[in-house]
Amino acid sequence: MTEEFExxxxxxxxxxxxxxxxxSEADDAVQEAWLRAERxxxxxxxxxxxxxxxxxxxxxxxxxxxxxxxxxxxxxxxxVSLPSGPDPEQQALLSDEVGLAxxxxxxxxxxxxxxxxxxxxxxxxxxxxxxxxLERSPAAARQLASRGRRRVRDQxxxxxxxxxxxxxxxxxxxxxARDGDFDRLVAVLHPDVVLRADGGPDRPSFTAxxxxxxxxxxxxxxxGKFAPYACPALVNGAAGLVMVAGGRTLTVMxxxxxxxxxxxxxxxxxxxxxKTLPVPPLSPRPPAPRPAGRAx
Numbered sequence: 001m002t003e004e005f006e007x008x009x010x011x012x013x014x015x016x017x018x019x020x021x022x023x024s025e026a027d028d029a030v031q032e033a034w035l036r037a038e039r040x041x042x043x044x045x046x047x048x049x050x051x052x053x054x055x056x057x058x059x060x061x062x063x064x065x066x067x068x069x070x071x072x073x074x075x076x077x078x079x080v081s082l083p084s085g086p087d088p089e090q091q092a093l094l095s096d097e098v099g100l101a102x103x104x105x106x107x108x109x110x111x112x113x114x115x116x117x118x119x120x121x122x123x124x125x126x127x128x129x130x131x132x133x134l135e136r137s138p139a140a141a142r143q144l145a146s147r148g149r150r151r152v153r154d155q156x157x158x159x160x161x162x163x164x165x166x167x168x169x170x171x172x173x174x175x176x177a178r179d180g181d182f183d184r185l186v187a188v189l190h191p192d193v194v195l196r197a198d199g200g201p202d203r204p205s206f207t208a209x210x211x212x213x214x215x216x217x218x219x220x221x222x223x224g225k226f227a228p229y230a231c232p233a234l235v236n237g238a239a240g241l242v243m244v245a246g247g248r249t250l251t252v253m254x255x256x257x258x259x260x261x262x263x264x265x266x267x268x269x270x271x272x273x274x275k276t277l278p279v280p281p282l283s284p285r286p287p288a289p290r291p292a293g294r295a296x
Contacts, residue, residue, distance in 0.1 A: 001037065001038060001041070001042055004042070004048050004052075005034055005037060005052065008048075008049055008052050009030060010089065010093070011049070011053075011123075012030050012033060012052060012053065012056045013026055013027065013030050013093060014093050014094075015053060015056050015057065015060070015118065015119070015123055016029040016030055016033075016056055016059075016060055017077075017093055018103070018106065018118045018122060019056075019057070019060035019061075019063075019064065019114060019115065019118055020060055020063060020064070021076030021077060021103050021106065021107050022076070022077050023077045023079075023277075023278075024077075024276070025063060029056055029059045029060050029063065030056060032059045033052065033055045033056040033059050036055050036059070037051075037052060037055055050125065050129065053119070053123060053125060054125070054129055054132070054133055057115055057119055057125070057130075057133050058133055060115070061111055061112075061115050061133060061134075064111035064114065064115075065111045074107065074198060075100075075104065075196070075198035075266060075267075075268045075270070076100065076103035076104060076106075076107055077273070077277060078100050078235050078236055078240075078252045078254060078266075078268060078277070079093055079094060079235070079236050079237075080233050080234070080235055080240075080242060080252060080277065080278070080279045080280065080282075081233065081234040081235075081237070081280065082233065082234070082280050082282070083232045083233060083234060085234065086234065086237065094236060094237045099156070099159055099236050099237065099238050099254065099256055100235055100236045100238075100240075100254035100256075100266045101155075101156045101157075101159075101254065101256045101264040101266055102152060102156040103236070104156070104196060104266055105151060105152050105155045105156040106118070106148075106152070108151065108155075109148050109151065112134050112136075112144050113144045113145075113147055113148040114148060115130065115133065115134065115144075116130050116134065116141050116142075116144035116145035116148060117144070117145045117148030117149055117152070119133075120141075120142075120145045121145060121148075121149060127141045127142050127145070130145070156256075156264075157256065157258050157263050157264070158258070159238055159256045159257055159258055159263075160257050160258055160259065160260070163234075163238075163239060165257065165260060166238055166239035166255075166257040167232070167239040168260070169188055169239075169255070169257040169260055169261065169262055170232075170239045170240065170241065170255050170257065170262070172184070172188045173185065173188045173189070173220070173255065173262055174223065174227070174230060174241065176188060176220075177220045177221060177222075177223035177224050178223070178224035178227045179224065180221045180224055181221075182217050182218070182221060185213075185216075185217035185220050185221065186213045186214060186217045188261060188262060189213035189216060189217060189261060189262050190213065190258070190261040190262060190263045191212065191213050192211070192212065192213075192263070193211070193212065193213055193216055193261075193262055193263055193264065193265065194209065194210070194211050194263075194264050194265070195208075195209070195210040195211075195216045195219070195264075195265040195266075195267070196208075196209050196264075196265070196266050196267065197209075197266075197267040197268075197269065198267070198268050198269070198270055199269055199270055200269075200270025200271065200272055200273060201270075202270075202271075202272070203269075203270070203271075206269055206270075216265070226243050226250075226251070228284060229243045229244055229245045229250065229284060230242075230243060230284055231243070231244050231282035231283060231284050232282075233252075233280075233282055235252060235253070235254035235255075236254060238254060238255070238256065238257070239255065239257065240252070240253050240254045240255055241253040241255070242279065242282055244279075244282055244284070248274075248275075249274045249275075249277065249279050250269065250274070251267060251268065251269040251274075252267070252268045252269075252274070252277070252279075253265060253266070253267050254266040254267075
């Protein structure tokens with residue numbers, strides 16, 4: 001049992017992370033699943049990986065159902081990696097390229113919708129097994145997953161998979177913000193871009209949702225002052241930025257790029273949560289030269 005569980009642990013942690021959006025809660029859910037599995041034993045279990053997945057799913061469903069609803073935006077925990085790529089443990093966590101924008105949308109689903117979509121669409125758990133967890137019919141489980149799928153499709157556009165193209169768009173955005181160039185910012189933003197920022201419960205003024213290229217460009221012109229602290233990073237496997245000063249992580253920005261334009265910007269700047277996130281050692285990159293003829 002111990003050997004089988006350890007083999008499955010990275011995948012189970014990935015299931016729990018997508019269900020809960022919290023790295024610490026995901027670890028707790030996996031530990032609780034281990035205790036339940038150990039008590040039950042697997043002597044009569046034919047499909048151990050599937051059995052363990054349903055145990056983790058049940059633990060996570062209980063957590064989601066017990067959460068107090070909070071109307072304010074709460075950003076899921078980002079997974080920050082070096083620009084060279086995630087380490088093996090992070091790669092297992094991000095095995096299906098789950099961007100932060102997708103995690104944000106998953107947080108808007110109801111517990112039953114989230115479980116049906118995550119288990120079936122992301123981890124190929126049959127609807128018959130999902131239905132048992134939800135105490136519903138397979139047809140009802142299928143309908144819940146379908147509703148979740150529609151919301152994800154509408155609100156979390158799939159990003160470009162080419163990291164170099166992602167990075168080029170992110171660099172162009174930050175260079176334009178550094179220069180205060182409104183027109184260049186609008187050019188690199190999709191017209192329907194959305195920016196979501198979570199400042200935490202102690203800084204509600206830093207929590208906001210903005211939509212539209214021109215409104216976001218108007219706010220982004222102030223990002224230039226952070227240029228000395230901007231470190232390129234991968235955030236949930238996609239090109240992003242982390243602001244670091246004095247050894248502290250100030251902000252994590254995930255940018256979703258599609259067709260060379262930014263369609264979503266997700267920002268976590270809650271100091272309390274940033275203190276608890278595992279962030280690798282990052283270094284600011286010297287800013288690119290300003291375009292010729294522009295005053296310094």
